[in-house]
Amino acid sequence: MAKKEEVTFEQAMEELEKIVEQLEEGDVPLEAAITIYKQGMDLSKLCHQKLKTVEDQLTQILKEDGELDSFAVQEEE
Template sequence: MSEEKELSFEEAMEKLESIVELLEDGEAPLEKAIAIYKEGMDLSRVCHKKLKSVEEQLTQILREDGELAKFTAEEE
């Protein structure tokens, strides 16, 4: 899984989308489908970690005076 950790978010998402397409196609033999599914779950974790990291970075924003302020985003 060290390879996935080095992927950018966009690269991991692209691979994950390819895996979803393969699984939706339904043509892969069961053993291969299971391996592909596991790889997809690993990529999903990588994406989640990267998004969580960005979210944590965005929770604080510099105000104009240089002080850190808590960032809150209202959900629609």
């Protein structure tokens, strides 16, 4: 796997899916499963950080005068 900074969200998700499949099969030795699990957690954290960055960018809108303003969507109850 490439450095974390170079991995796209899609690549990280694809790798994470492979890890989940490996662990679900259950035929991985314990020590290897622990290593794979840790890799999965790192990928999960990376995906979360990337989504948070995008969310932060999307919660601001550009006003007519070029300034950024907070944007919030009211959720339906």
